[in-house]
Amino acid sequence: MALPRLLFLSLGGTITMVPTDSASGGIAPKLGAAELVASVPALAQTASIEARSPFKLPSPSLTIANLIEVARTINESFAAGFDGAVVIQGTDTIEESAFILDLLVPGDKPVVITGAMRGADAPGADGPANLLAAARVGASADARALGALAVLNYDIHAARFVQKSHTALPSAFLSPLVGALGVVAEGRPRFYARIARNPCLPIDAGPPGPIALVKVPMGDDGRQLKSLPDLGFVGAVIEAMGAGHVHADVAPILAELAAKIPVVLASRSMTGPVFEATYGYPGGEIDLINRGLIPSGYLSGLKARLLLGLALRAGSDRARIREAFRPYQ
Numbered sequence: 377m378a379l380p381r382l383l384f385l386s387l388g389g390t391i392t393m394v395p396t397d398s399a400s401g402g403i404a405p406k407l408g409a410a411e412l413v414a415s416v417p418a419l420a421q422t423a424s425i426e427a428r429s430p431f432k433l434p435s436p437s438l439t440i441a442n443l444i445e446v447a448r449t450i451n452e453s454f455a456a457g458f459d460g461a462v463v464i465q466g467t468d469t470i471e472e473s474a475f476i477l478d479l480l481v482p483g484d485k486p487v488v489i490t491g492a493m494r495g496a497d498a499p500g501a502d503g504p505a506n507l508l509a510a511a512r513v514g515a516s517a518d519a520r521a522l523g524a525l526a527v528l529n530y531d532i533h534a535a536r537f538v539q540k541s542h543t544a545l546p547s548a549f550l551s552p553l554v555g556a557l558g559v560v561a562e563g564r565p566r567f568y569a570r571i572a573r574n575p576c577l578p579i580d581a582g583p584p585g586p587i588a589l590v591k592v593p594m595g596d597d598g599r600q601l602k603s604l605p606d607l608g609f610v611g612a613v614i615e616a617m618g619a620g621h622v623h624a625d626v627a628p629i630l631a632e633l634a635a636k637i638p639v640v641l642a643s644r645s646m647t648g649p650v651f652e653a654t655y656g657y658p659g660g661e662i663d664l665i666n667r668g669l670i671p672s673g674y675l676s677g678l679k680a681r682l683l684l685g686l687a688l689r690a691g692s693d694r695a696r697i698r699e700a701f702r703p704y705q
């Protein structure tokens with residue numbers, strides 16, 4: 377039987393990094409997708425792979441525009457008959473890239489994103505195992521219709537839930553709200569939970585506008601919020617306290633901001649939904665929603681920022697932005 381056809385796209389990241397000759401003495405991206413694939417012989421028994429390297433960047437230097445380009449390439453490859461895609465990149469922004477691909481690649485074919493916490497030359501490098509696990513998920517019929525998946529350390533995470541939760545360990549990736557959807561064990565992906573896909577957004581839309589992400593600390597008086605429209609931000613996500621709360625004096629500032637640009641209310645807590653109907657004090661979530669803020673549901677501030685930006689890019693008005701967030705409540 378013919379092997380599934382997978383497109384491997386490498387964007388860079390630690391998985392591609394080796395020591396450089398530069399003065400810094402650190403590691404930097406060097407390897408391309410073809411070298412990564414060649415370094416894991418078992419991949420040849422898993423899939424028929426086409427390897428491309430559109431970027432060789434550390435993932436903090438990736439942009440939303442870069443990921444829109446990646447989503448476009450994947451959509452084109454699926455139309456041309458590929459059965460799945462594996463995206464390789466740095467782990468610092470995997471949770472964001474995965475969610476962009478989730479929103480911009482429609483259909484049932486698996487899109488799997490992976491990386492590594494240890495450099496390609498490091499003892500115990502996790503890159504090869506992650507690449508093989510990602511390919512096995514990408515080639516699996518069981519991975520269809522789940523949207524973009526992040527596969528690291530043998531865990532299979534849904535794009536909308538996954539978060540980088542440690543700076544160093546190969547087990548850095550968690551889905552704190554629901555856990556992983558499954559694992560790769562004995563070389564076979566095993567899914568223990570399934571999720572329904574949420575609506576995608578159009579890929580052919582205007583350029584992404586700047587969306588601010590503001591965390592609210594104790595005693596903050598909201599002065600930076602006032603400057604956001606003048607700085608050119610076209611939307612904002614507020615990581616408020618707990619279930620969606622700010623100091624009472626900041627509430628009118630947020631109301632003023634929400635009259636100018638769409639403002640989404642997320643939480644600075646690691647996980648859990650933003651509330652809508654519990655706290656009645658000034659600056660509580662009922663007050664902020666009544667003042668025009670849109671609750672992010674269970675989406676983290678990082679992911680809410682992407683959904684807001686991509687919805688605005690597609691020309692959505694406030695009612696449609698609210699609709700875009702509804703599946704995540």
Ligand code: ASP
Pocket residue numbers: 388389390391433434435436465466467468469491492493494
């Ligand atoms: N700083 C690296 C990056 O995101 C970390 C990694 O790949 O694990 O490119």
